[in-house]
Structures are given as structure tokens and as C-alpha cells.
Ligand SMILES: [Zn+2]
């Protein structure tokens with residue numbers, strides 16, 4: 158099969174013909190239709206996340222068609238494969254319903270091969286059946302940006318005014334969920350990022366502007382950008398009792414800040430990975446209230462180009478690799 162292979166962190170992905178992965182008991186074989194490009198892929202590619210499987214096929218927002226499903230799925234069923242690829246079921250976290258924190262968890266496109274390829278195998282227990290309707294390319298960003306965004310929104314609490322710091326793949330999805338829940342969304346972007354601000358306003362945000370502005374006191378904030386200096390900034394923007402959720406897997410160091418920013422029972426917390434329950438809840442929710450994803454589609458061979466656009470903050474919405482189809486690149 159054709160795949161893009163990471164041989165070592167900090168090097169370019171290499172397009173190669175590799176053997177199709179071996180199908181083990183409990184797994185399904187999937188023909189990849191589309192695979193989302195996540196900032197986490199960039200952190201792995203650039204060596205900011207340690208100890209990936211090597212060589213590695215990146216990609217953990219996989220939408221595809223089951224071509225060997227055993228008894229779990231009929232052949233031809235459309236499924237999604239997320240970041241959480243396997244958990245032990247035995248550790249204290251698994252027993253407590255917090256499998257996202259499993260000590261021995263394996264992650265798609267990080268410690269097991271992912272979807273920057275024509276085929277992937279996945280543990281059937283971690284695959285989600287997907288709704289009819291949207292194209293594979295439109296669904297792919299839900300498998301991580303959507304899921305992590307959804308988990309972050311739940312962690313942010315029930316407040317009405319939600320600030321989103323960094324308006325990319327995850328924020329543009331979570332904004333729609335929050336608005337459907339009757340909340341008011343404030344989008345904070347880099348100074349002068351008109352594309353992201355107009356995207357936010359077009360999706361229903363009540364305000365979009367630069368980080369540092371304070372349009373209104375927030376009940377909670379979610380930080381999607383990997384910039385530690387946003388933590389004190391967001392703390393200063395939330396009211397007493399408010400929560401600041403750090404939703405990325407990697408962030409630069411958080412600068413020291415005066416205790417008064419945390420005082421008033423403000424909370425800073427992270428969100429790590431996802432549980433299968435998060436996935437079932439999100440996909441249930443979008444069956445009744447669809448989410449519109451804004452995607453930039455690239456052919457599989459252009460993954461480096463897509464990652465580079467993500468690195469430069471140039472992607473509007475989410476970047477997606479189209480694998481089975483042959484749509485023209487939008488860029
Ligand atoms: Zn476990």
C-alpha cells in the first residue's frame with residue numbers, strides 16, 4: 158500500500174510502498190478514505206512529543222470503509238478511528254472510567270500506525286460507526302479536533318460565555334456545539350488573523366478579535382493554541398469561579414503569574430486524550446444537530462505541505478488528506 162512514513166522526528170515524511178498491515182484478532186481492516194491532519198501530528202513530526210513508534214505512519218483522524226470486519230462490522234461500513242487506539246482495561250484509570258488516562262494506552266498515529274496510508278488496521282472496540290451524509294473529508298476532523306474540543310467544552314463547565322483561544326480545527330467545531338447549547342462564543346486569535354476571525358463570526362461567534370482584548374468577562378476559556386503565555390491571559394479574562402482548559406497535548410512553558418489571577422476559585426486544568434464515551438456522545442449529538450466542518454483538502458502525497466501550513470497557522474478550519482478519492486487539492 159501507499160503510505161507516508163516518518164523515519165525520524167525532524168525529518169520529512171517519506172512516500173513509500175509498504176506492506177499492508179497484518180490483521181490481528183480483534184482488529185478490523187479499513188480502506189482509508191480521508192485522514193485529518195492534527196497539530197499533534199506536527200508535534201510528533203517535529204519531535205516535540207517523545208518516543209513515537211519508528212518508523213511511523215502518522216494520522217489519527219481516520220474515516221474509512223471496513224474491508225475486513227470480522228463479526229463486528231459488515232464489510233463496507235463507514236467507521237472512524239480516533240487517537241485513543243487501545244487501553245489496558247486493568248489500571249486504576251480504566252477501572253474508574255477514565256481510560257483517557259490509562260497508564261498503558263496506545264495512540265493511533267503515535268505508538269501504533271495511523272491513517273496517512275491507503276489502509277489501516279484498528280482495534281474494533283475503538284472504532285466509531287459514523288453517520289451517513291457528510292463526505293469522508295468533512296467527517297475526519299471530528300475524530301480528534303471534534304472529540305478533544307467536545308471533551309474540553311464539557312470540562313469548561315456550563316457557563317454561558319466561552320472564550321476560545323486559537324480558532325483552528327478544534328475551535329471551529331466546538332464553537333458550533335457551544336452555540337447549539339445556547340452559549341455565547343468569543344474567538345481570540347493572533348493579531349490580524351482576519352481569516353480565522355471571519356470564520357468564527359460566520360459560524361456564529363458573538364465576538365472575534367485579538368488575544369489581549371477583553372470584550373466581556375468570560376465564564377470559561379479553552380486554549381487550543383500551544384502557547385503557554387495564553388494561560389495567564391485567559392485567567393485574567395475569566396470571572397471568579399471560572400475554568401481555563403488547556404486542550405492541547407503540547408504547550409510551551411507557562412510564564413509565572415501573580416496569584417491574584419488564580420484567586421477567586423479560578424481553575425486551570427488540562428484535557429488529555431478522549432474516552433470512547435466522549436465519542437459516542439459527540440456522534441450522537443451531531444446526528445440530531447449536524448456540525449459543518451470547514452476543511453482544506455490535500456492529496457495524501459501533500460501531507461508535508463499540509464503540515465507546513467498548519468505550522469504557519471495558515472489553515473482555515475481543518476486540514477484533511479484525501480486518500481481514496483482523487484479530489485483536487487484546494488491549495
Ligand atoms: Zn488502563
Ligand SMILES: [Zn+2]
Pocket residue numbers: 195196197198217240301302
Ligand atoms: Zn489530534
